[in-house]
Amino acid sequence: EVQLVQSGAEVKKPGESLKISCKGSGYSFTSYWIGWVRQMPGKGLEWMGIIYPGDSDTRYSPSFQGQVTISADKSISTAYLQWSSLKASDTAMYYCARLALGRTGGWFDPWGQGTLVTVSS
Amino acid sequence: EIVLTQSPGTLSLSPGERATLSCRASQSVSSSYLAWYQQKPGQAPRLLIYGASSRATGIPDRFSGSGSGTDFTLTISRLEPEDFAVYYCQQYGSSPPHSFGQGTKLEIK
Numbered sequence: 001e002v003q004l005v006q007s008g009a010e011v012k013k014p015g016e017s018l019k020i021s022c023k024g025s026g027y028s029f030t031s032y033w034i035g036w037v038r039q040m041p042g043k044g045l046e047w048m049g050i051i052y053p054g055d056s057d058t059r060y061s062p063s064f065q066g067q068v069t070i071s072a073d074k075s076i077s078t079a080y081l082q083w084s085s086l087k088a089s090d091t092a093m094y095y096c097a098r099l100a101l102g103r104t105g106g107w108f109d110p111w112g113q114g115t116l117v118t119v120s121s
Numbered sequence: 122e123i124v125l126t127q128s129p130g131t132l133s134l135s136p137g138e139r140a141t142l143s144c145r146a147s148q149s150v151s152s153s154y155l156a157w158y159q160q161k162p163g164q165a166p167r168l169l170i171y172g173a174s175s176r177a178t179g180i181p182d183r184f185s186g187s188g189s190g191t192d193f194t195l196t197i198s199r200l201e202p203e204d205f206a207v208y209y210c211q212q213y214g215s216s217p218p219h220s221f222g223q224g225t226k227l228e229i230k
Contacts, residue, residue: 035219037166037221044207044209044221044222044223044224045158045160045166045209045211045221045224046221047211047217047218047219047220047221049217049218050217059216059217059218060217060218061217061218062122062218063218095165095166097166099213100171105213105219106154106171106213107156107168107171107211107213108156108158108166108168108211109168109171109177110168111165111166111167112165113165114165
């Protein structure tokens with residue numbers, strides 16, 4: 001069974017750094033793009049960016065370029081989303097999801113369970 | 122970047138009725154690379170439809186997708202109580218970002 005398991009909820013202060021994770025299992029981790037999606041409280045889904053763990057090719061939405069960093073460690077089948085200096089506006093649920101068609105791309109399936117990030121002083 | 126606009130924002134229907142949800146793209150979506158997702162409160166989104174009209178594994182046949190170019194539709198033929206949720210379309214045919222629509226909330230009338 002293809003599965004993505006995300007790290008647990010985080011509570012941080014503005015200005016702090018954070019790295020959340022998404023561990024894939026049940027498939028060849030290096031052969032499929034992994035993406036990150038933001039959902040702010042009560043709002044819709046926002047496409048943030050994707051990474052191909054096989055060669056670390058990374059693409060960002062212009063809205064998130066420079067605001068976050070997406071990375072992957074293929075030795076432990078884990079993708080990451082990180083911030084160097086959090087803001088209150090980063091408070092959201094963050095989902096990882098696998099793109100369905102390998103190097104070609106495709107739709108998101110499956111999804112991780114989500115990681116809630118709360119940034120508050 | 123392709124912008125997806127979903128309508129209506131909220132749809133109020135009763136169980137047993139037919140639901141028709143629309144997703145319109147600001148430019149043509151290549152090869153009908155459009156997906157639909159369902160999200161229930163407190164849950165991650167779930168894939169319903171890919172390639173504009175192909176049902177994902179385990180999705181009941183009361184869900185169907187259609188359309189091409191810039192206009193796409195998700196139809197739920199007879200609403201079950203568990204179908205009341207928020208629905209999102211997403212295009213994945215162009216270079217990233219692979220944008221989502223803003224969502225349609227399907228609520229019980």
